[in-house]
Amino acid sequence: MKKRIFFIMGIAAIIMLLSGCTEIKQPIDSSSTGFWNHYIVYPLSVLITSVSKFLGNNYGLGIVVVTILVRLVILPLMIKQTKNSKAMQALQPEMAKLKEKYSSKDAATQQKLQQETMALFSKYNVNPLAGCFPLLIQMPILIGFYHAISRTREIAHHSFLWFDLGTPDPLYILPIVAGITTFIQQKLTMAGNTTTPQMATQMTMMLYIMPVMIVIFAIRFPAALSLYWVVGNIFMIAQTYFIKGPDLRKTASGDAGGAKKK
Incomplete structure (x- = not known):
């Protein structure tokens, strides 16, 4: 169920990203009105331009540096999300036992299953929805950063490496690398996760679709x-x-051990 929520949220995030394309045509500056523009997009735009000017008007390098800074800011949220995910994974065996114990589909049994499940979460101090909060918090930051890049005029008039920042990559190198790195990142995220066949199917779909x-x-x-x-x-x-890291190494050693046994 939790993975299904993440799946839906991922699709919703993409929709939000695309729905913002109509506003992307409007440049961002100090006169831009609205909470979103004034408190999120414009400050990020100022940060990008300030860092770029500090680096000798190198807007490409400025985007690299600010991207890393933004990721560092939301890093604690991602660590919290990962810890909560691991805690939920540890409870999967006990949750499976509860589902087997209360396998009947009548309302009374399902209510009892829900009560026992919530008691289990309370016993181990696990919040099943905690993993969603970091995603909800970081989404405005990441989408705001996307808008800041798109709507900052100075960026469009500078080049970096082999491409102009304001036009698509003529060699398609960046798009291909973006796709490859997205695949690797999602693959690492999935590694070591224990999921049901239905959840695994949904995650595999996202692994290739995204x-x-x-x-x-x-x-x-x-x-x-x-x-x-x-x-x-x-x-x-x-x-x-x-x-x-520890989970990835454990998974790798397990696979290697399985290969040796064969």
């Missing part, structure tokens, strides 16, 4: 956004590896 969608978007959008996606994904890959 990278393809990112590539399609990156081909059409300015290269500055592709750069943001690539840097953010690389940071997330490193972050996931260090946070889930």
Whole structure:
């Protein structure tokens, strides 16, 4: 159920991202009105331009640095989400026993199952919805950063490496790298997770659908956004590896052990 919620939230996030494209045509500056523009998008735009000017008007490098800074800010939320996810994973065997004990589908039995499940969460001090909160908090930041890049005029007039920041990558290198890094990041996130067959199917769908969608978007959008996606994904890959390192090594050793037994 929890993975289904994440699946729906992921799709909703994409819809939110696309729905904002109509406003992206409007440049952001100090005269922009509205809470979203004034308190989220404009401050991020100022941060990008300030860091870029400090780096010698290198807006590409400025986007790289600010992307890393934003990811560092939300890092504690991601660590909390990972810890909560691991706690939920540890409870899966006991939750399976409860479902087997209260397998009847009548209302009274299902109510008893719900009560026992909530008691189990309370006993181990686990909040089943806690994993959603970091996602809800970081989404405005990440989408605001996306808008800040798209609507800051200075970015469109600068180049970085082989591409112009204001136009799509002519060689399609960034979109392809964005898709590949999205796949790797999601693969690492899934590693070591114990899921039901239904959940595994949903996660596998997202594993392949998301990278393809990112590539399609990156081909059409300015290269500055592709750069943001690539840097953010690389940071997330490193972050996931260090946070889930023991679990990843355990999974790898288990697979190797299984291979040797065969």
